[in-house]
Amino acid sequence: EQINKGHYEHYMQKEIHEQPESLTTTMRGRLIRLGSNKSKSVLLGGLKDHLKTIRRSRRVVFIGCGTSYNAALAARPILEELSGIPVTMEIASDLLDREGPLYREDTAVFVSQSGETADTLLALQYALDNGALCVGITNTVGSAIARNTHCGVHINAGAEIGVASTKAYTSQIVVMVMLALAIGGDTISNQARREAIIDGLFDLPNKVREVLKLDEEMKDLAKLLIAEQSLLVFGRGYNYATALEGALKVKEVALMHSEGILAGEMKHGPLALVDETLPIVVVATRDACFSKQQSVIQQLHARKGRLIVMCSKGDATSVCPNEYCRVIEVPQVEDCLQPVINVVPLQLLAYHLTVLRGFNVDQPRNLAKSVTTQ
Ligand code: G6P
Secondary structure (H helix, E strand, O other): OHHHHOOOOOHHHHHHHOHHHHHHHHHOOOEEEEOOOOEEEEOOHHHOOOHHHHHHOOEEEEEEOHHHHHHHHHHHHHHHHHHOOOEEEEEHHHHHHHOOOOOOOEEEEEEEOOOOOHHHHHHHHHHHHOOOEEEEEEOOOOOHHHHHOOEEEEOOOOOOOOOOOOHHHHHHHHHHHHHHHHHHOOOHHHHHHHHHHHHHHHHHHHHHHHHHHHHHHHHHHHHHHOOOOEEEEEEOHHHHHHHHHHHHHHHHHHOOEEEEEEHHHHHHOHHHHOOOOOEEEEEEOOOOOHHHHHHHHHHHHHOOOEEEEEEEOOOHHHHOOOOOOEEEEEOOOOHHHHHHHHHHHHHHHHHHHHHHHOOOOOOOOOOOOOOOOO
């Protein structure tokens, strides 16, 4: 077992640190340069016979559980932007509880690391019964979801052992960004945007390597938060998913109550929780939502909130309202790829909190890697 962990103490730690490599494997052979002008494109072999049908669909429905749902949520805006197709989100169990409408004209995308999660598998059967085109995005070749969908994309992140998903999450996001590029097609008007995203994908493993250098800093932050009862994480836009996923990591492994909050909803309830003791992480990296997040920081500060701000490198002084505010500075990348970078410090924080609090990192109590019962 120790051999598989290499020089790491835990699988989760190893899997967090191997993300530059797992992301490289996920993209291998899929980003290509075409024609004499070397324009860049994406090739997803498992989808090529179905791309036309997907482009004609009335709606794309993302379906998953836990971390896989969060990964799909991170990719939703870029799929909407590049394809113009409405994208809706479904937690698999909730879709089944409601027997929500799914149509022949829908493309249902099933996101699952294991490819075996019972709720997701049942939702797949339901979508097949309703005649939707079913696409699988899994990390397990030959899994039930990979076998029973019409087409799909393998994540190729390598086996993930830690119950809390880390490298599968970032690879899922990258696969879904590539899916957005593939569905979106090449038009003159979006060419510059597409090229910027593809260049960003090529460079992403390097940027993840850079953000992993925050390890010690996150350990120090974990020491500060070790005895807390609760941690809030505010995000919006591309990083609403980061807020949900960061909070999920903290609660599932560090066994600390944590909640990811859509910052746009702050005034509709969460603001009542703010005082000088409750730690709050605000994700405020540069993108179209940046100025709104600056105003969220101001409002939390006005209520004496205990702030930890995640911002783009160089922004620390402009985002921090006072010297008590802690900062996590991360490298800036193309907006739709930023969730891949931003989740890493939160994965590290959850990991160190767990070790410091003395809990089982790789097998948190009551949880299973793959939930194959309903
Ligand atoms: C379990 C795991 C989570 C995972 C979820 C969905 O709850 O503990 O880490 O996100 O299942 O699993 P899947 O294999 O479908 O991605």
